[in-house]
Amino acid sequence: MPSDKNNKIPFNEDNYTHNIERDNERKLDRRGFMKTLAGAAGAFAVSSLPWGAVAAKELMGLGDKEYPHKKITDVSKLPVGDAIEFTFPGEHDDALLIRLAENKYVAYQNACTHLRCPVFWVKDQGEMVCPCHHGKFNVETGAPTAGPPRRPLPEIVVKVENGAIYAVRVKRYEE
Template sequence: MSNKNNKIPFSEDNYTHNINRLNERKLDRRGFMKTLAGAAGVFAISSIPWGAVAAKELMGLGEKEYPHKKIADVDELPIGDAVEFKFPGAHDDAILIRLSENKYVAYQNACTHLRCPVYWVKDQGEMICPCHHGKFDVETGSPTAGPPRRPLPEIEIKVKDSAIYAVKVKRYEA
């Protein structure tokens, strides 16, 4: 039997033309760990600017005044009634309630428990989340019953020229 099929067709000292055989195992475990730690460090440092931008945006969220959005005219909203609107964005549901002649309150109307919609029940004088029987105080937005633990985010409003405008979302105070 002949070993013609098992013979390497080139010199055994340089069996691959593009790899320096003496440096093949230059990256050992210690070198690999250094490379891994260095890559993790580069990633961590490169993410700092984005974290700073995000923190700045979150910290200033309560202070940000949005373009004033007209909700309703004063004479269109009877005392005790509510109107739903979008603020600050097109997908942010909110509710405005007229409590007396000159007193209005507005909140984002997503429950702080699981984001279910919150409804104004005029007969009971309560804001209710039907998903888990959560209730909120209409004067403060604070939870009064059910699983919610945080108040509804309040929306600052202004009355100007017989119209009611949403101005900004107030910062949550812990």
């Protein structure tokens, strides 16, 4: 038969809360919770500053950023009044080049500034049209003339060299 010494409970059996030390209990009231929450938000804000600086630097330099010149087409292959689609600066950035006169070319990214629908050149009307919500853009400036778009199309600077038309850079959006 086992000894009673090993089966003895080492505390008073009437005290059911023996394992709770109320004097040493860590308290977190509403004020403490708000201080912790504010501290965590501050730490997150401070830790995200380097990424914000990198993003701001990139955005500030967009107007000056030149991409590798990309040949769009030969001058002889684009009659006055016609347009041609191309991609610039990346392979997934659709754009539109329009030849307005013998020596006048304009190019824009052809994603509507409203909901990114494709923009088309309508030669008969002499305007760029977004069919999704009937948005229209001025071909000379890329500014919206009708519909829901509020911002102009991003302009692509083009250069004619040795009988070919090249995309050079994307102009920074300015209000």
